[in-house]
Amino acid sequence: MRIKLDLHVHTVYSFDSSVDAAGLLEECRRKGLAGVAITDHDSLQGGLAFAAELEQLVIIPGEEIRSAEGEIIGLFLREEIPPGLPAPETMELIHRQDGLVVIPHPFDYVKLRRMTASRLSKLSRHIDALEALNGKPRYWGANRKAAAFAARQGIPVSAGSDAHRAEDVGRVYVEMDEFTNPGEFLVALRGATLHGSRYSPWASQLERWKARMR
Ligand SMILES: [Zn+2]
Secondary structure (H helix, E strand, C coil): CEEEEEEEECCCCCCCCCCCHHHHHHHHHHHCCCEEEEEEECCCHHHHHHHHHCCCCEEEEEEEEEECCEEEEEECCCCCCCCCCCHHHHHHHHHHCCCEEEECCCCCCCCCCCCCHHHHHHCHHHCCEEEEEECCCCCCHHHHHHHHHHHHHCCCEEEECCECCHHHCCCEEEEEECCCCHHHHHHHHHCCEEEECCCCHHHHHHHHHHHHHC
């Protein structure tokens, strides 16, 4: 069976997100998502807590780790990985616990915490997937560039909303075959289709201000 998953979601365990378990569940039901990958900033707590609490969803526990060379997502993690380590060491720590290395928004030049293309090329054999569709890149070409880079390097692509609010969950998602472990997930990801479109973080901010003034 094909399922829909949003592979980049922040929860209340990130300092800048308001997504709680109830909101996540409601949004997944409304949009027909089987689940999400939880990728909080430098924390695996949300992934583990939500996986335990939301058994009716497919929750992939993950972490968006700020390595010394830029952000790296670890999926299927069991142990939290500290920020600030060199990128190769961060990737090694992910793989040692049978996790998967995913590089988020690699060509979004406004995001200062991203890894550079030359580093990604050098480390490409340690990268399991590259995020080719992120819900809120600051400029249009970033996703296209990421997709082209992944194709050149032969790396599978992933997609996620990068949601920090419940209503943004599922704006971007992958549709893929079901899986039971990280290895199967990776095989399924090669046959996945990416869906959704960019949304503006500034528009989201504007909506928030308007709501506050009402
Ligand atoms: Zn993120």
